[in-house]
Amino acid sequence: MARLLRPFADHVSRAAWQTGPTSYVITELDNSLPVELQENMATRTNDVRLLPASHTPHPARMVTA
Numbered sequence: 001m002a003r004l005l006r007p008f009a010d011h012v013s014r015a016a017w018q019t020g021p022t023s024y025v026i027t028e029l030d031n032s033l034p035v036e037l038q039e040n041m042a043t044r045t046n047d048v049r050l051l052p053a054s055h056t057p058h059p060a061r062m063v064t065a
Contacts, residue, residue, distance in 0.1 A: 023047040030055045 024042035028035060032055045042048045051057050 027053045
């Protein structure tokens with residue numbers, strides 16, 4: 001069991017989202033997270049997309065520009 005938990009004991013020096021490309025999909029019809037909250041969370045990313053979908057949009061519905 002200790003061997004399985006070992007990855008959680010490793011020290012992380014910096015978060016991956018701070019150094020690599022990131023994106024956020026704002027789901028405009030989300031009843032769980034208001035759009036304003038999603039926009040606030042998206043400020044940390046490099047690429048923001050708007051999708052007229054609910055909380056868990058199916059990836060097949062996404063369109064890249």
